[in-house]
Amino acid sequence: MAIAERRDPVPAPPAKLTIRGLRTRAARVPMRRPLATSGGTIAHAPLVLIDLETEEGVRGRAYLFAYSDLGARALRQLLAGILEMVRGDAVAPVAIAKKLHSRFTLMGREGLPTIAISGLDVALWDALARATDLPLTRLLGGELHAVPAYNSNGLGIAPPEKLADEALELLGEGFHAVKLRLGRKTLWEDVLATRAVRARIPAEALLMTDFNQALTIAEALARGRALDREAIYWIEEPIRHDDYAGAARIAREVETPIQIGENFLGTRAMAAAIAAGAADYVMPDLARIGGVTGWLRAAALADAAGIEMSSHLYPEVSAQLLAVTPTAHFLEYVDWAAPILARPLHISDGQAQPAEGPGVGLDWNDEAVARFALE
Ligand SMILES: [Mg+2]
Numbered sequence: 344m345a346i347a348e349r350r351d352p353v354p355a356p357p358a359k360l361t362i363r364g365l366r367t368r369a370a371r372v373p374m375r376r377p378l379a380t381s382g383g384t385i386a387h388a389p390l391v392l393i394d395l396e397t398e399e400g401v402r403g404r405a406y407l408f409a410y411s412d413l414g415a416r417a418l419r420q421l422l423a424g425i426l427e428m429v430r431g432d433a434v435a436p437v438a439i440a441k442k443l444h445s446r447f448t449l450m451g452r453e454g455l456p457t458i459a460i461s462g463l464d465v466a467l468w469d470a471l472a473r474a475t476d477l478p479l480t481r482l483l484g485g486e487l488h489a490v491p492a493y494n495s496n497g498l499g500i501a502p503p504e505k506l507a508d509e510a511l512e513l514l515g516e517g518f519h520a521v522k523l524r525l526g527r528k529t530l531w532e533d534v535l536a537t538r539a540v541r542a543r544i545p546a547e548a549l550l551m552t553d554f555n556q557a558l559t560i561a562e563a564l565a566r567g568r569a570l571d572r573e574a575i576y577w578i579e580e581p582i583r584h585d586d587y588a589g590a591a592r593i594a595r596e597v598e599t600p601i602q603i604g605e606n607f608l609g610t611r612a613m614a615a616a617i618a619a620g621a622a623d624y625v626m627p628d629l630a631r632i633g634g635v636t637g638w639l640r641a642a643a644l645a646d647a648a649g650i651e652m653s654s655h656l657y658p659e660v661s662a663q664l665l666a667v668t669p670t671a672h673f674l675e676y677v678d679w680a681a682p683i684l685a686r687p688l689h690i691s692d693g694q695a696q697p698a699e700g701p702g703v704g705l706d707w708n709d710e711a712v713a714r715f716a717l718e
Pocket of ligand 1: 553555580605
C-alpha cells in the first residue's frame, strides 16, 4: 500500500492477552494396551489438563503426562503456585519462561517444575494461536503438512508370539513403523523377541526398539552388536539417560543409530548430549524440553548439528511442531490422551495430520474428562 493512501499512519495495537487464571484437572485414563517396559508396567495414563484463562476471554489448553497419580497431584500444586507468579502478566511465553526460570533457580528447575512450566508454556502458545485464529504451525510461520509417525502403543515386554501378532495389529492401524520394548533378562531373549516381530511384519516396515535405560555400557555394546544383524531402525535409551560419554561410546561402536532425548530436561542437557556425540538421533519430550518455547530452541540445536529430531509422547502438539522442525524425523504416536480429546489426532498411511483448527490441536471431551476424573 502506498504511504499516501494511509489515512491513519499509526497501526492498531496488537491484541494483548492477560493471564487471569489457571484451571487444572487430573484424569486417570485407561490405556487400550497397557505397556510393560523394562522399568515397570503402566495401565493408566495419569494426565493433568490445563485450562489457561485470560482477561480477554481467550482460553489456552495443554495436558501433561504425569507418570503416576502422585505426579498428577504434585503437578497441580506446582501449577497453582506458578499461577501466583504470573497472574496479570501478558500471554508472552518467551518472557514468562525467562521469569519462571529465574524464580525456580534456588529451588531447582529439574524435574516436576520443568514439566509444570512446560505445560503452562503450551497453554500460553495455544491461547496466542487461538487469539490469532491460526493453528500453532502457521502461527510459527510454517505450513500444515502430514508428518511421518510410528505406532508406539503396545509391544511391551511380552512373549514373542504375542508380540508378532500385536505388531501386525499396530501396523493395521495405519502405520508403516512400530516400536518394540527391549531389556529382557538376557541378550538372547531380546534377540528372539526382535526376530519374532521382524519375521512377521513386512520387510519395508520400520522397527524401532527402546531399552528404557535398562543396560550397563558393556551389555549395551553386546546387545547393540547383536541387534546390528536384525534390521532395526534405531536403538533407544540403551543406558542411563544422563551418561552421555557412555552413550557416545555405544553410538560409535554400534552400527544401528542410537536414539535418546526423552529425558533432556531443558535444552542445555540436549546441547551437552550433542556436544558429547551421545546419539545419532534425538527425540525431546515437549514437557521436559520446555514446551513450545523449548522445542523451538531444541529444533535449532538439532538443525545446527544436522541431527534428525523426533518427538516423545504428546502427539497432537508434536505434530504441529514437527511441521516447523528443520530436521523433523518421526512422530511417536501414542493414543493415551485420545479418550479425553474431542478430536483425536488423525493418522493415515503412516503419517499424522496436524489439526487444522486454531491452537495447538487440543479440545477436551468434557464428559470423558469427568468420567476418568482423578481427585
Ligand atoms: Mg523411550
